[in-house]
Amino acid sequence: MTWETVIGLETHVELSTQTKIFCSCTTAFGGEPNTHCCPVCTGMPGTLPVVNEKVLEFAVKAGLALHGEITRRCKFDRKNYFYPDLPKAYQVSQLYLPIVRNGRVPIRTESGEEKVIRIHELHMEEDAGKLVHDPWIDQTRCDYNRCGVPLIEIVTEPDFRSAEEVIAYLEKLRSTLQYLGVSDCKMQEGSLRCDVNLSVRPAGSQELGTRTEMKNLNSFKAIARSIAYEARRQIEALEEGKWVVQETRRWDENKDATFAMRSKENAQDYRYFPEPDIPPLEITEEYLERIRAQIPEMAEEKAARYQSQWGLPAYDAQMLTGEKALADFFEETVALGAPPKQAANWIMGEVLRRLSVDGLEEKEMRLTSKTLARLIALVQEGKVNRNTAVKVFDAVFSEDGDVDTYVREHGLEQVSDAGLVGQVVEQVLAANAKSVEDYLGGKEKAFGFLVGQVMRQLKGQAAPQVVNQTLRERLEQRKTM
Numbered sequence: 001m002t003w004e005t006v007i008g009l010e011t012h013v014e015l016s017t018q019t020k021i022f023c024s025c026t027t028a029f030g031g032e033p034n035t036h037c038c039p040v041c042t043g044m045p046g047t048l049p050v051v052n053e054k055v056l057e058f059a060v061k062a063g064l065a066l067h068g069e070i071t072r073r074c075k076f077d078r079k080n081y082f083y084p085d086l087p088k089a090y091q092v093s094q095l096y097l098p099i100v101r102n103g104r105v106p107i108r109t110e111s112g113e114e115k116v117i118r119i120h121e122l123h124m125e126e127d128a129g130k131l132v133h134d135p136w137i138d139q140t141r142c143d144y145n146r147c148g149v150p151l152i153e154i155v156t157e158p159d160f161r162s163a164e165e166v167i168a169y170l171e172k173l174r175s176t177l178q179y180l181g182v183s184d185c186k187m188q189e190g191s192l193r194c195d196v197n198l199s200v201r202p203a204g205s206q207e208l209g210t211r212t213e214m215k216n217l218n219s220f221k222a223i224a225r226s227i228a229y230e231a232r233r234q235i236e237a238l239e240e241g242k243w244v245v246q247e248t249r250r251w252d253e254n255k256d257a258t259f260a261m262r263s264k265e266n267a268q269d270y271r272y273f274p275e276p277d278i279p280p281l282e283i284t285e286e287y288l289e290r291i292r293a294q295i296p297e298m299a300e301e302k303a304a305r306y307q308s309q310w311g312l313p314a315y316d317a318q319m320l321t322g323e324k325a326l327a328d329f330f331e332e333t334v335a336l337g338a339p340p341k342q343a344a345n346w347i348m349g350e351v352l353r354r355l356s357v358d359g360l361e362e363k364e365m366r367l368t369s370k371t372l373a374r375l376i377a378l379v380q381e382g383k384v385n386r387n388t389a390v391k392v393f394d395a396v397f398s399e400d401g402d403v404d405t406y407v408r409e410h411g412l413e414q415v416s417d418a419g420l421v422g423q424v425v426e427q428v429l430a431a432n433a434k435s436v437e438d439y440l441g442g443k444e445k446a447f448g449f450l451v452g453q454v455m456r457q458l459k460g461q462a463a464p465q466v467v468n469q470t471l472r473e474r475l476e477q478r479k480t481m
Contacts, residue, residue: 001239002203005231006211007160010195011173013152013183014127015058021126021150022049022092022278029189033132033143041126041148043088048277055150056281058182059099059124060291062152065176065298066119068103072283076124076275084142085129093153095272097280098123105176107168117169118157125151146190152182158197158208163227167220170194171322175299178324184363187218194223199244200234209234210244214251214258226251230258302327310340319348325362326351332369338376346372350390354397366400375403382463388412412461421458421470428453429474439475447471 020027023040040047063070079091103119127149132141154173160166174185174192185192194217199209214230217223234244249258297305303317312320321327326347333343351372355365375393378384384392384407392403392412407413428450429436438446454467 003200003231003235003238004203004205005161005227006158006199006201006208007166007227008158008197008211009154009156009160009166009169010197010213011154011156011170012127012193012195013062013154013177013185014191015055015150015152016181016183017052017054017058017150019052020148021052021055021124022148025148027149031145033141034145036145037147042144043090049092051278051281052150055124056099056283057291058150058180059122059152060283060288061180061295062154062177062182063100063103063122064288064292065180065295066100066103066105066122066154068100068119068122070283070288071097071099071101073097073280074099074283075280076278077272078275079125080271081269083128084140085131085144085147087129087142087144087147091126091128092275092278093125094123096274099281105169105172107165107172109164109168111164113165115159115165117159117165120155120157122152122154125153127151158199163224166196166227167224170220170223175322175324179296179298181296186361187220190218193218196223196227196230198227198230198234200231200238210246212244212246212258213248215248215261217251222251222253225256226258229256233258299324299327306340310334312340312344316341316344316348320344323362329362329369329372333373333376336370336373338373339380342376342380343372346376346393350393354394358398365397367397368400371396371400371403378403378407383407383413385460385464387460421454421463421466422474424454424457425467425470425474428457429478436475436478440479447475450475 014027017027019025020041023038025038025041026036028036040049060070074094074097076092077095079093079095080089081091082089098121100122101120103122105117105119106114107117108114127146129142129144129147132143134141156169160169170192177183177185183191187193196214196217197211198214199211201207201209212230212234214226217226230249237244245260245263247263248261250261251258299321302321303314306312306317306320307314320330329351330343330347333347334340338346351365351367354360354367355362358365372393375389375396378392379386379389388407392406395401395406396403432450432453435446435449439450450471451464451467454471455464458467
């Protein structure tokens, strides 16, 4: 039997506000355990929450960018459950009137397939704390620093049919949220976490199968592998005549498998009721217009502009706009006078290479656009050749060193003295009579060999155009001798 995989996603996104959703505690990542919390976010008796206006602004901005319908009168609800990292024994979320509904995200997979993923809803809520398991002392301890950090949860319809579609959607979603400035979407820090709801059904069937939920997957690699494993596990169970149990499962990276955690809850299990301490939020048309005006140029619009304004190939434009920080760096470099195509080549080549080698994100690199623009200018001016420029780039990348100083102190300025180049050319021709004879006999490859010998004598610092011109002239002179 042929099976079809059906997937829906619940993506939790930590918002880039400076303070928490209902109190003034910092949202900074890290810190000593239980130092970023207060009576409000730990739910002490007698405290009252106050909604952070920036959270509402970010949620509305995300909803508009995802083509959703903004709920003009939304409210918060209490989601009741006991768990050690939830000191209130309830979470303030939105069930009945979420801030956004009926959005959509167009995607294109690596294989070129285009598809629209429907957004069921986007709602605001507070994050829970974190359990820290210490196997050495056989204890589990609670860190409440994350309690009350603002989240938006984005829930899709079950529109995905493969891991490839899921990854394409998450990449598009991450890019959108980063461009908006509402989240840094750092999966390694938990700013973007994904729950995968997955079921299988016979191909052609319209009836959904029993789904399982895989919780808090924090890398694209883990998401893809967990989807492959869970689909295979469910198919094998059904083909053996067994049932798929609706449950929550955890992904074990080391064992490359999912394992049951608990039976899957439904909404009634959480005993939702309206949050009594927070009044409903009224959103006016004037407010929406103000937020719409704040939405910046997005990745697709930038890519189109790069192609029309600067003549970049579509591939270059897409690469440069995939991450907002990279697009900003590129535009700053061009604004400082670097030719767009040269700037694109350096960024897609050397900059991305060093970021990968050093394990850095674009925001973390110390190299500035001013330094890269100056290095490109040195190549354009003929003061260093491309190979030397790469060495200079590697030398200054980590600390954003001064390229002019480095070139001067290390004697790397390109040799353009025609007299000196002519002397070295004569030496090379005298020492390689056989290659000279081959060239004069019509073997063009010999010319490349002779160029290489001249460049080696000049330690790679000669201007290639000067070497080529001088060598051609001297060889042509020998034809008439």
